Amino acid sequence: MTAGWPEIWEITGRSLRVAGAATLLAALAGLPLGVWLGARPRPGGLAAQVILYAGMGLPPVVVGLVLYLLFSRSGPLGWLGLLFTPTAMVLAEAVLALPMIAGFTLAAVQARAAGVRRLVRGLGGTERQVLATLLWESRRPIVAALAAGFGAAVSEVGAATIVGGDIRHHTRVLTTAVVLETRKGDLERALALGAVLLGVTLLVTAFLVVWGERR
């Protein structure tokens, strides 16, 4: 199905880069946030937990619309020139992946916090070592969190269309290409793109799981 259509690999590569960068960005913020919130009760921690869990259901099109208005040349951040660029798509998808990663990390850490703290403190460890041990002991659910975050980012279409614009050779990713080919009535191509999207998600998830299980 993909023979004679080299552009599909260009699109796939962009999907991977954009969703990968978004997941990385969301993990850099979400993992510390989840561990910090989950390690012990914090002031406002419950409210933060509610916001993170609710954020897992953030409607992508609304996130896209808000970022569109921010990044538009007529908007407050218009001078950055980010609208209709892959960077804008990375930011939108990071916003969507962040609650997944922070939320799942929080839940995993919370469940282990009391036991790990007792053990580490009992052995004379510091609070910092408690957090590090919590992070290590939660690595399997954190892999699930990263997979969920990547899945949310790579499969997202609403925000990617609004802030990316589906520009050929520039911001076209697998999901927006599926929409385009469906609109054109080329359902075979749309289906081929869908199959590649599923394959990409499967491969990345497999990589994450194996990485989490090693040692």
Add this chain to the structure above:
Amino acid sequence: MPRTLALMAVFGLALAAAPLRLATTTSVNDSGLLDAILPGFTRETGVEVQVIAVGTGQALAIAGRGDADAVLVHAPDLEARFLRAGKGKGHACLAYNNFVIAGPAADPAGVAAAESALDAMRRIYRAGATFVSRGDNSGTYHRERALWKACGLEPRGRAWYLESGSGMGATLALAAEKQAYTLTDLGTYLFMRDKVDLADLFNRPEPLLLNQYGYMVVNPERLPGVNYKAAYRLRAYLLRDDVQRAIGAYMKARFGQSLFNPLFGRCKVEVVP
């Protein structure tokens, strides 16, 4: 090797010049027309054209915020309004075709026997035959509304009147599934003809069904930061005789008729601010 160097030179030029963002309607993009004529512009000028294909309403909204440098749309009323608001300038008519009323081959409303487009719409209304409207702010939707209005009829709220809220290709597919009538531009219909079970029941070039594509440059005085120099260069390129002829020839062999008839800048319907 020389070819690689040439490619690199073109690519280098493309990187050197600021890209041009063209907000346009899905019908000119999805038909492949822009992919056929824009690379020539990039080769000549080194300006990469980034195409954002949405409905006419959204294209004008994007350009109206300064997020595109030029628009290519097909709704003369909305184009005039855009010019009046001072957001656009340098309007030029590029091409035209016509809108088509498509529907089930069985034609329960008798559209094929209609004397005019308005008669066809009245027949659909009287028969209460299922009709799929785009229901968005696209150029095609605007034309459909204008046709109903000219008939003095309001189909909204009727059980047989469906609003798809999606692009023309998806709307044709929906109409085919429901064996319903719909208004479509000729280009998208010809492209989808083999894939959807719909007949072009009313396909006559009458003024009310004229589908005219207009190009506008976004006004840099009103919306600073837009790439108006490149937008004007593209305007000149699109209006050039050889490019206009290429537009007229696009897919003509495949369909036996022009998808887009060149206008050489001479509007069939005047777009006056």
